[in-house]
Amino acid sequence: MKKLVCTLLALLMLLTCASALAERSDLTTMGFKVASLNATNAHGWRSVYDAQLREVAEEYMELGIISEYQEFCPQNDSATEVQMFETCINEGYDIILINAIGSSGLDACFEAAEEAGILVVPVDNLYPWEGSIGVQTNQYVWAGNACRYLCEALGGKGKILQFNGQVATSGSSVRSDTWAEVLAEYPDIEVVYYGAHNWSQTESKVVMAEVLASGIEYDGILTEEACVGILEAIEEAGAAYPKAMTSDEEIGYLRMLERINADETKIDFYIIENPPGIGATALKLAVRMKAGWEWNDGVLADGTDGNLVYYYEPTLIVTQDGSEGISLAEALEMTKDMEDTDQVSAYITDEVADACFAE
Template sequence: MPKTSKWVSAAAALAIVGTASAAHADKIKIGITQNNVGVDSYQTTYEKAFKAAAAKNPDVETVVLDAGGDVARQIGQMQDLIQQKVDVIIIWPTDGKAVVPVVRKAHQAGIPVVVTNSNIAADGLGFIAAFSGPNNIQQGASAAELMCEALGGKGQIVQISGQPGYTTAIEREKGFEDQLAKTCPGVKILETQPGDWNREKSQRVMEAFLVKYDKIDGVYSGDDNMGVGALNAAKAANRAAGIKFVGATNFAVGYDAMAKGEYYGSIYQSPVDDAEAALATAIAVKQGKTVPKLNYFETPKITKANMDKFTKPVF
């Protein structure tokens, strides 16, 4: 995390976790169903951090599940957790719209639901206790500001978005496009294609863009894993020097590329903070504490100019 931390922080969140022992003699049983742990290192690191944080509290029992990117599987996992009568359910939605009915079912069963990392659709917000994670619309907007800065306010770019139907992908794309149109109308988006959070697929998407467009001034990717895939394609085609790359969720590979001057900027986000904040929020909800409906932690811009203020990501 930033060496001068301004996060709505996991440190504060862990203070809540630490109070659970004093507040309750009985274990709090928390079930979590995650999106797709194996798809990228962010989600893998998140799961490890979640398990580690839970293990530090003897009064917390967890059921840790992974949907593997399959919404039907996640709905089944939610139904199982409801049947188990866990105290709180944490869900990292595979599809923000499709999970709304089962979140409503948990709500009707009296089980509070905390949504983590990527929010559910607006019509489901009345059925959740809280959201814990980044403000993905703001991340997209901040990335647009970086792109505008990198290009000096004019040029043409391509966009590689995340997994279709996934709230984070939708929100980052919206935040980016809205802010770009508002503050940088001289930059035109030629085309948007999904990279599904996958580096290899994003490299293939970028290869197709390079064949289709003779002039590409910039690439915005919904996360740095995809962004580095795009960078690799451009390097292989000997066109990287003329393209500015901007991403979100600064991965270690993006951090390294930034240090080399190959990658212009990104948005710094910690999966450890993400996981710890979700667990702390779930505990606070169970304890009956007042919890904001939307618990955002800060995700600042990072470029080569200020990267010395940030620790290299571990994912």
């Protein structure tokens, strides 16, 4: 009988422990040290990325979820990026959010962080580290929807310019591959120029000016952001506007389109969100991961390098007449109090973040 009682007590203890493990840890008791390592802050998208991350970090510090938050920016210098990553490891941060410069050169840092028990979350540019869980806007949707709209706006035929951001990054590579898949469905669409502008309005203006000076003829422009610089080059050269072009979430682009299309639709366009708030989204998810919360089934998708990915699904779309998403007029009203260099951006709520994990 005594043996039976002991066995039952042991079983009860196991069940109690299992129940405790299944419960979510209280985030407000965590006090995590968090570092953000952002490749550059040299253009508007990255500046908003930093600002919205900081916004959530400050809120979480008030709640006790975070005890310390620090930003690091190597300004696209790979050696500095490694040094900053090593500093984060040596200073004992609990969480490192990294929007890396490229897709190589950081393996030793990831390994060292792993050995130190530090959670490293690749954000936006998904560094290919096996076993990591990254956070990214669904670039297959972002690139595919915009490219298909452009092709249809051109009637399925014509010549286009293709501008990537930075070819070495995972996001830009996904967009290129997705564009290629969509363009294969439109054999009468010809890409007559390939270029890159590092998502910079300044660089896109220079590259577009070179295209115009070369005399290349085109009907549409397929680009990863940086549309303001492209249009500035066109206007300064007195060249014709493209019949259609794709996305840039900078407010100045919306206002340029309003002016250009004031009397008639000279440029058909498709804007789909690629929110800089993806960094803030990653922070909300990272603190829950570090606290030991378990992901719900089906929330994460398989990556391409033995990793897993939380994809933010873009939903905000802007077209001239609102035939898809909202109209340009509605978008302008939504953003009327924002600066030209601001970005249309959002991040998930705490309720959405909570719902990603088992209760």
